[in-house]
Amino acid sequence: MVSSRVIRNLKKEFRQSGLAKLGLALVVIIVLAAVFAPFIAPHNPNDQQLNQSELPPIGFSQTEERTSSQMVDGEIQTVTEEVEITADPAHVFGTDGLGRDMFSRVVYGARTSLVVGVLGTLLAASIGVPVGLLAGYHRGRVDDALMRIADISLAFPSLVLAVALIGLWGRAAVNVPDPFVVAGLAPEMPSSFVLPITVVIVVGLVNWVWFARVARGEALSLRGQEYVKASRALGAGDNTIILRHVLPNAITPIIVLGTVQVAAIILLESSLSFLGFSGTTLSWGFDIAQGRDYVSSGQWWIASIPGLAIMLSVIGINLLGDWLRDALDPGIEGEGGAA
C-alpha cells in the first residue's frame, strides 16, 4: 500500500517545504511531552501550593496591592502597599491561582489533547469510513439514506451537539494508570491519567460524517474503474472488492482528512473543557477557563499560556496535514471538518 513512490514524494516535499519541517518539529515536541510527561514536568500538575500562587513566568514581575491592618498611634488602620512579586526559577511558566505549576500543567495538558484528538478521530473514522464506502459502492437506497443522515447530522454544529450530548449524558471519565509512575520511575507524579471517555465518544459521534462523505466520494469514483470491473467479472464478492481494491485506493484522502480532524478535535476538546463539559480538569481548555477570572486583575499568563500550547499544537498538525496532502495527492482539498 505504501509504495516507494509515496515515500519518495513525502521526502521530496519535506525537503522543499520549510513549513513541513516546522510542523513535524511541533508535533514531535507535543508527542514527546504527552508520552514522557512524568519525566518532563518538574512538579505534580495537581499540587496546590497556596503560598506560591499567582507567580509570574520567568522574565516577568507583577506588582500587587496588598492591604493589611496595622496599629498606628493606638488605632487600627488599613494600610495598602504595593508589593513586587517576582518570578520563581522553579516555575518557568509561573503558577496559577491555586499555586499549581503552569509548565507542568501545560505538559500534562498535551496528553489530554492528543489522546482525545487521536482516539476521537479513530472512532469517527471507524464509523464513517465503512459507512461511506458501503454507501458509495452500492449506491441506491443505502446511499440515499446515508446522505440524508449526513445532512441531518451536519445541520447541528459539532460544538452545539457535543455540548448537548455531554451535558445530558454526563461527564464520565476513566482513570488509566500511568505506567511510568506505576513502575516507580516518577513517584511524585499523578498515578493515573484521567481519560474523559464521554468526550471521546461524543466527538467521534459528531465528526464521523466528514469521513463518511470523503469515503463515499472516493468509492463513487472508484467503483467505475476498470480494475474493479475486472475483479467483479472474475467473481469477486462486493466485500472483497471494497476491502482489496476500493479501500486501499481511497486511503490517501482519508489519511489527510484524519490529520486535519485530529487538529479539529483538539480544538473541539478545548472548547468543551473551556465550557466545563469535560471529564477532566487537566486540560488546556479548562486552564483557560480558570485563567479567565484572572485576566482583569493582571495575571495574564494563566489564560495565555495554555492557549499558546493549543495554537502551536494545532498549527503543527495542520502543517503536517498540508505536507501529507501536497505529497500524497496534490488534487485534494483539505478544508473539511472544523471544530
Added chain:
Amino acid sequence: MSLGRFALKRSLQGIGVVWGVITVVFALRFVTPGSPINAVAPLDASQETRQAIAAELGLDQPLYVQYGRYVFELLQGDMGRSYIRGQEVTTLVFERLPATVELAVAASVVAIVLAIPLGVISATNRNDPVDYGATLLSLGGISTPNFWLGIMLILIFAVEFNIFNTSGRGVDVGDVALSVVNAEPFVGTLLTWLAYITLPAIALGTYFMALITRLTRSGMLDELSQGYVQAARAKGLPRTLIRYKHALRNTLIPVITVLGLQLGTLIGGAVITEAVFSWPGLGTLVIESINQRDWPALQGSLIVIGTSFVLVNILVDVVYAYLDPEVVTD
C-alpha cells in the same frame, strides 16, 4: 431542469431534513437518562405530585402521542413553555436569535472584507514576503481557539487600553438604524454598538477570515493558470480586469459553497463566543437550558439552529446554481 425547479427540489429535500432535525431533537430526550419531571418537580415531591406534573406536561402519554403532538404544535409555531422560565419557548428563542444572527453576520463581514483581498494579493504575489505573511496569518487563524482569542482581545484592548466593552450587547443594530429616524445622536449610538460588538466579531470572525484567505488564495492560483486567463492576457486585457472580473469571480463560487457548509462552525463558534462575552444570544440559551434540563427551551433552540442551517444551505445551493448553471443539469 430550470433554476425554479431546482430551487423547488432543493426546498422539498430541505423540508425532509428539517423533519429529521425535529425528530432527532425529540428523540434526544428519550436517550437521556433521568426523567424530565426532575427538572420541574421539587426534590421531595410525592409520587402523586410527580404523576400530576407528568400529566400536566403530557409526559404520561405514549411516545407516539407525545411526538405527534409536538410536531403538530410546532407546525403552528408553538414550541411549548420553558420549564424554568415559564415563558413561551417561541418568544424566548426569537428574543435571543437576533443577537446571534447579528454577531454571526458581523463576524462574516469582518472575515470576508479582510480575507478576499488578502487571498488575492497573496496569490498574485506568490512566494513574496506578502504571500508568506498572509499564509502564516491564515495558518494561525485556523489554528487558534476562538474563545482564547476572545480572552486575549479582552486582555489587550479592554484591560490594558480600556477601549471596548467586554460583556453584554449594549444596543442592537436596529437601535442604530432607529437613532436616525428618532433624531437621536446617531454617532453616539453607533459607537456604543461598535464598543460592544467589535471584539466578539473579531474573535468569531478570525477563523473564517483565515479559512477564506486560504480558499481564495488556492482558488486564484488555480484560475490564474487556466487557459482563459492566458487568452485574456494575450488579447491585451488589463491585468486588474482579468484578476478581479474573471479569475476572482470563478474563485468565489467554490468559496461560497464551503462557507455554506461551514455555517455550522460559525454557529458553534458563536455559542462559545457568546459565553466569553456574555452575549445574550441563542448559544447562552442552549448552555443554560442544558444545565437546567429545560427540555422545551433546549429543543426549541436546537430546532431553530438546525433549521437555519438548512435554510441557508438551500439558499447557497440556489445561488451556486444561478452562478454556475451546470450544477442544475446534474
